[in-house]
Amino acid sequence: MTSLFRKILIANRGEIACRIMRTAKRLGIATVAIYSDADRDAAHVLMADEAYRVGPPPAAQSYLDVSRIIEVCREAGVDAVHPGYGFLSERRAFAEALREAGIGFIGPNPEAIDAMGDKITSKRVAAEAGVSVVPGYLGTIATAEEAVRIADEIGYPVMIKASAGGGGKGMRIAHSAGEVAESVERSRSEAAASFGDDRLFIEKFIVDPRHIEIQVLGDRYGSIVHLGERECSIQRRNQKVLEESPSPFVDAAMRSEMGAQAVALARAVGYDSAGTVEFVVGQDRSFYFLEMNTRLQVEHPVTEFVTGLDLVEEMIRVAAGEPLRYRQEDIRLNGWAIESRICAEDPERGFLPSAGRLDIYRTPDEQSDRLRVDDGVREGDNVPALYDPLIAKLVTYAETRDEAIELQADALDDYAIEGISTNIDFLSDLHRNPKWRSGEFSTALIANEYGARFEPRACAGEELLLRAAVAASAHVAAFYGRMSQSVPIQLAVLCGEARIDLSVTLDDAGATVQLGDRSLSLAADWRSGQPFWRGSIDGAAVRLKISTVDDVITLARRGQRTSLRVLTPRQADLFDRLNASGNAHGTGQLVSPLLGVLVRWMVVEGDRFSAGDPLCVLEAMKMEMVLRAERDGVVTHLDASPGNSIEADAVLMRFA
């Protein structure tokens, strides 16, 4: 038995840095954090035993600065570095630099990183190791005739791709020889025009694919095991949203075959850490190698739940020179685990990144061994716009898939974040989606079911009545207080076009809400300012997230968010007329939805614009986004210049 490390540095930030530290601390290993100026007060910095500044906020000058990180390693006297995921985790140069500095790397050897780092090379290595690869032709196609011949061999449909391609340009799907011939010519001219490079290649197109990956774990002595699969098909624009283990699509035989191929590939490159072999899987259960991620995956907790292993601990032990403590036959998969990625983004605005201060940050109760929240933030923290929008991973575990989904839905109802936009409502809705629940889906589920943006389902019927009752009682408690006890307060609750007239009487037990002939008895210990309304209505338990901005009370659960305006009946009569006065369309200001940098204006002062027209480009969270007009207008003043740092809610432009 080799002794474990005395002190390790985590070359990362956010939730993964915190997650690695938790295991290190449990193992009695001292931890060192690094931080950029944007993360000076971040959770991972406070959690570490020591913390060192590595540079200004841009990642290229801080978390990606290899020489500075090596310098910190020496200064802090660490034995090894865990890179987490992203940043330097799959950079051969980093692993080599650590090796040269005599510092351990808690990850695979540099040669394995290199072998799997290039898509073409990795496919060739995989093919040589007997791993299924997507049938295709890795060279470039000279003529349409050659393309047809290759397509006939591969089997239809096929995809013709530009070698230099990206963004879908030069990419075509062909279902027949005739379509191949036609597509080759079009793709070639499109590729030449777009990239100045008309080289094409061809491969089999997998219809309605799933994304399933195998977790592998190897040591320095040639032992390699697989830890089953993770289903990662629920994606949006190639970014994973939900993950689970096991996959509802994979049976024991398929798991065994995929696992064997993953282990064969890992063995072929001398893999000696935790890694993931990703496969694209057809609806006919054919599976093909996509790529190998030579690092810890974001979604590793679902594997930890079903195997009972701590993957970070295993990585540390292996990096310290310990042999694997398990053989393949020792690995058992028990139960079902599901992970939801909670991100700082606004699904209702096309999933634009969001950034800012976490005014409220309340996580579900983790006392249960069936629930785990991996996060790296706390209430009051600032979520910077510069880094990955992932705030937390919510993981649930149960005997069955249905139970694990139900636990997710409950936990998301108990997750409150205010101050920034998040995808929690979207995730809640996703967990109610019949296709997701049935287990019959592909990577296109989100695109097909939701399109480019999430529109929460409208609340109606009984649910709307219950929410109106809760909102009205909350309003009376907050605005009228006990002064109104036992005196019925007449109110009207507005929700879009709907109006619900009711009366509320506060009493010692809670409140009685009279809706026409119907009387509802509400009991709750909610007090104004709390983010959850937990109580009962006529004895039935009800749990809602609640927030109040001025006179509007917003209630949410199960992905349905309802904004209700509580007024007196006479106010409700007059509201439309009084609310239409002045600038009823808004403030006449274009306000930045998030913290970022103004890249360029697409209008100048005096320009007329119509609803939908692009106004400017902002950069945030490593993405550029176009802000568009929501109505017609004329630009009267530009308040910011290209290159300016923009605060969330800052006025960018004024218009008439």
Place this chain on the structure above:
Amino acid sequence: MTSAETNVAAAVDARDYLDFAFDASGWKRLGESDWHVCARGAIGGRDMLAVALGNADSPIPPQALNDIAHFVRRDGNSPLLMVLTSCEVSNQPEQYLALNHLLAELSLRRKRSPILAVVLGSLIGPMAMLARLADIICFGPEGSLALADAVTAKRIPSRNEASPQPGELSCAFATDAAALLGLRRIANLLPAGLMSRSNGDAPDRGNDLAFEFLAGSDTSQHVDERRLLQRIADDRSFVEFKSSGGLRGYLARIGGEPVGVLASTAAMSGALDAAALAQAGKLVGFCGRHDMRVITLVDCPGVVPDDAALGGLANLVTAWTDSGVAVISLVVRKAIGAAAAALMPSSAADHVVMHWPDARVGLLKDAAGAPQGRLISGRETRRALVETLASFREAPV
């Protein structure tokens, strides 16, 4: 159409405005003419007087102004609400005389009860004075107060003078409905509003550690005063006035106690100019008249060195003394130079200084040291403020 009952543009009359402002329990009419309606009702269950005025085709006659003055003179200390739409007086001497009478009554009433105004139209010349006598003004989108040229009586374009003006206690709203609802929220934060709701502590404190994150380790960074107040105020709610210079005034409840808050803002790095000092003076005077305490959240590099600001500083120091108000100064970051006199007033009747660990006070920035006062961590802030406010209550100043 000849009466104040109709706002032609929005087809809403004076009674509608009062319907909107008051609780569902309704209101009682105490006087009425073609130009005005006087009423008594409740907001949040609390007794209020109100006068809705304006939007008539002709100038308000002296009789109407006298009736309103009589109404304003009523006994009691119920807050007075004024709903003001477009209206004016003519150049006749008797109208000016009546208006002066009304202004005098308003200024007298202001000493014993808060006066809140909602300005929903353009008020020109002398009529604008009505609103200016209010303690707090809520502006609708068309609301403005403008001067008139004394010689030609020609209206000066009001845009540049449109409200809110720096230095006053005012809020601007996008719609008339929002302005009236905003006024209801303000009324509910006044002393004796929600009397029976005072519970000594806020119901949801969340993670008090969040104070530390708000404070951050970089003391050169301004602490977001709104978020700080959100963690301090009951129900996480407060009303904010238009900021002036490096300062913004707020109304809130802390531990059930209604308070005025003066907080340094990031604008001008927290430096105080004449407008900021004027707004501070108005809030101090208002709190003093209505038995409210003041809390200052201080991160101030000093006072802008010009004559107007220095004059404003002198007025503010006097206001602290004259108002008899009790004040808690929480030095969050720094109080340099005259900032100490403005926001840590030893001239106040009762004064407690608290400061965060890195706070500095001094005549010059480089020579600044730890303040004389109670050292508290961020997370102790709310409890310390609640306890100190309670001690003021037990031993009234």
